[in-house]
Amino acid sequence: MKKYFQSIAYVVSVFAAMYGLHIAITTYEKPFDIYENPLVWIILIALILMVLLRELVNIVALERVEKLELEKEGIDPETVDRYAWFRKLLKKWTRSKAIEEEGEIVLDHNYDGIKELDNSLPPWWLYMFYITIIFGVIYMARYHMFGGDDQATEYQKEVAEATRLLEQRKQQNGGVVEVVVDANTATILTDEASLGRGKAVFNLNCASCHAQDGGGGIGPNLTDKYWILGGDMKSVFTTISDGGRTGKGMVAWKSNLKSKDIEKVASYILSLQGTTPKKPKDPQGELWEEE
Incomplete structure (x- = not known):
């Protein structure tokens, strides 16, 4: 009964969050502007957290079932390494040596008894280094060889675009720029x-x-x-x-x-x-x- 109640509560919560998100999006002119309409993002984050929490509950339940099956087969769950795949992946991306294997990479010199290991650079570091080199070459070619826009040129283009939009807004409003309304200029609207x-x-x-x-x-x-x-x-x-x-x-x-x-x-x-x-x-x- 508890299981069915949790499922019903989850479905109702997700439906309520999606309905609230729909109402907020259809009500606001710019629903995803986090400064004007934080409610949309609050509902969206709450929806994501509910889904993640549900998945976490499922993972915990599956682990319990797996543990019970191992106990039925006479296997001690504590002796099963569930994270072997993660350890293997971590070792691959770091090329780290176990303490027992460090003797293979000890350099033939020491300083006051301090020995140095000839560790390889981690692949993740090497790949990031290669990416920065590629990015630097592309950046240099784009902006220093083929005449890409610098900051001053980009600024001038943005000002020109803003001026164009302002003129367009003036034409739409009969030559009048839209102003911010305050208590003294607000009028009763009847349309x-x-x-x-x-x-x-x-x-x-x-x-x-x-x-x-x-x-x-x-x-x-x-x-x-x-x-x-x-x-x-x-x-x-x-x-x-x-x-x-x-x-x-x-x-x-x-x-x-x-x-x-x-x-x-x-x-x-x-x-x-x-x-x-x-x-x-x-x-x-x-x-x-x-x-």
């Missing part, structure tokens, strides 16, 4: 695409405390007219970006979310005003009225 993006980011990062319908949980209700830190666009943007009250409010999200996404989340939150959640939390803060 379907922006609200859809805001909802996706809200469900991933905010719903655990405020509920998916905004009715509140650990965090306050976002559908009523009562606000702790203000209910206009500037206040909501600032609260999301810089965090709530010190010591008991939510954390700052400016290091995890782009400013444009914060603007979309704030717009989505404000669009929840007047809706009816399933389990609305009691009002918190003060009644907010637009000036």
